[in-house]
Amino acid sequence: MESAEGGCLCGELRYRVPATPLWVTVCYCRFCQRATGAAGMIEPIYERDSFRVTSGTPSVFTLPSEGSGQDIHVHFCDRCGTKIALTFARWPDRAGIYSGTLDDPAALPVTPENTKHIFLDEARPGTLIPPGFATYRRHATLTDGTPVAPTVFDAPTWL
DSSP, rough: EEEEEEEEESOOEEEESSSSOOOOEEOSSSHHHHHSSOOOEEEEEEEGOOEEESOOOOEEEEEHHHHHHHHEEEEEOTTTOEEEEEEEESSEEEEOOOOBBBBBBBGSSOOOOTTEOOGGGGGGGGOOEEETTOOOSSSSSTTTSSSSSOEOSSSSEOO
C-alpha cells in the first residue's frame, strides 16, 4: 500500500497521506488532551507537501503553542467539527494527522523504531508507557532545535 486515506465524521473532508509516516508521536500534552477529549493523541507525522486534501476544504483554527509560543494550525471540518490534521509554524515542512481519522487506523505501525512518547510530565495519572519506546518529559527537541536525550523504560511504566 503506497498511501493511506482518511476523513471526517460526515465525509465532507477526505485526505490522502503516504502509507508510512516519517515518524509517529504519541503526545500527552494538555493541548492534545483538549483537542482529542482523551488522554493523549497518536499523531503520525508526514512531509507537509505529502498531505493532500482530496475532497472538501478544511477550516483552520490557529493558536499559539503553550510550549514554544509559535502557532499551531488545526485543520477541521466546519460541518461536523472533526479535526483531521495539524500544521506548525515551528515545523513548516511537517503535518500531523489525527490517527483516528484514518480509514484504517490499525494499519498505522506504532513501534519502538518509529514512535516517540512526548510530554510525559502532562500525562494523566495512570497512563501506561510501554517498554522500549523513546520518551520525553516534554518535547524531543528544545525550541532552538537541540535534540533532547530520550528515556527508554525497560518495563511497562505507570505514570
